[in-house]
Amino acid sequence: MxxxxxxxxxxxxxxxxxxxxxxxxxxxxxxxxxxxxxxxxxxxxxxxxxxxNQRAIQFLHGKSFVIGVILPELSESFFSAAISGIEDVAYKRNYTVLLAQSHDDAEREKILVAKMKTQRVDGLLVSVSKTTSTYEHFDVFKKSNIPVVFFDRIPPIKDIHYVSSNLETGTFDAVNFLLKKGHRTIGMINGPNTLLASHERKEGYIKAMTANRLKFDPSLILNCDLSEEGTIAAMDTMLNHRRKPTAIVTFNDYVALFAMRYAKSLNLQDIDFVSYANLPIINYMDHTPIASVEQFPYKQGKKAADILIDLINKPKNESGTEQAYYNVIVESELILSNRK
Structure with missing residues (x-):
């Protein structure tokens, strides 16, 4: 009975x-x-x-067996792939994932971080929003000795655990590829200055130009908010530049899509585009980027989750001194388009 x-x-x-x-x-x-x-x-x-009794088990082990994840947009294929890697690791290691989206809003991100703390997650994985410019809201986790691992979009601060793609070398390869194709005026529609990834892209661009003994023109690199409106505004500025670019490197595949669609509306078919992320959507574009920098989101998510759970299960440092930080760089890869 x-x-x-x-x-x-x-x-x-x-x-x-x-x-x-x-x-x-x-x-x-x-x-x-x-x-x-x-x-x-x-x-x-x-x-x-x-x-x-899960509460009794949690009390016994001093853990909730739940990890929090805050990312910008789950609807983006990049972050969907990353969360798949995170969930695969969590499943194998008997952890549950509590997922939240900041929708690229810094204030929302701050609220979510506080809520994750209230939910007593054992650790937190974060890809920061494009509008996040201060990072004190993560201190509540550090003060409670709860590990935080950043992935992909990592903050430009010291003493953090992170997993990211090598965007500087990826950008170098992308620009070098365009230079070998004969382009000499190459524009870049970059992301917001708040993102470390934007600075890494810029550095890769500068190094590629310098390595080829070409003068760097800072006016050919424009920042945008990654929206369609922001991309179109950047394109207008780029197309009215005194040195009209024959090739443009865009922050990601979505920005590339916005830019190429706008160029097509102006009957401009002679501009070559290179993007980042190598997402499945580019296979459904009428006019695709000629190359895309693969950032391996699944691998980033998987590695970040492994690091976080290792940190959760690591014996606490009784001496009070900070242990070494995990700084993992996943090498990017320039993927050439199959278009003829």
Missing amino acids: IPDKPTTIKEIAKILKISVSTVSRALNDHSSIGLTTKMRVKKLAAELNYEP
Whole structure:
């Protein structure tokens, strides 16, 4: 007969006339409990629809077995791939993922960080919003000795754990590729200055131009907010430049899509575009970038989750001195388009 209320370990112990600790150990396959006793306990537990008290387990281990994830937009293929990597690791290591989206809003991100703390997550994975310019809201985790690992969009601050793609070398390869194709006036529609990734792209651009003994023209690099309107505004400025670019490097595939669609509306078909992320959407474009920098989002998410759970399970540093920080760089790769 199925009981009306959840069965407890005490009730199982009473029916079998054994101690509560014996039942607990039997349910957890403790080596000190004989096979016969384990089978009796598990059989009765199944008959009574016993379910472990998660709160009691969390209290016993001092963990919630939940990790928080805050990312800009799950609708973007890049972050969908990253969350797949995170969830695969969490599943294998018996953790649950609590997911939230900042929608690229710094104030929303701050609220979400506070809520994650209230939900008592064991650790936090974050890809910061494009409007985030201060990072004090993460201090609440540091003060509580709860690990935070940033991935992809990482803040430009010291003493943090992070996993990111090598965008500087990826940009160098992209610009160098365009130069080898004969382009000499190359524009860049970059992201917001608040993102470290924007600075890394700029550095890669400058190094590629310098390596090819070409003068760097800072007016050919424009920042935008990554929206379609922002991209179009940047394109207007770029197309009216005294040195009209014959090729443009865009912050990501979405910006490339906005830019190419706008160029097409102006009957400009002779501009070559290179983007980042190498997302599946580029396979459905009428006019695709001639190359895209692969940033391996699944790999980034997987590695970040592994690091976070390792940090959660790592013995606390009793000396009070800070342990070494994980700074993992995933090498990017320039992927050439299959278009003819």
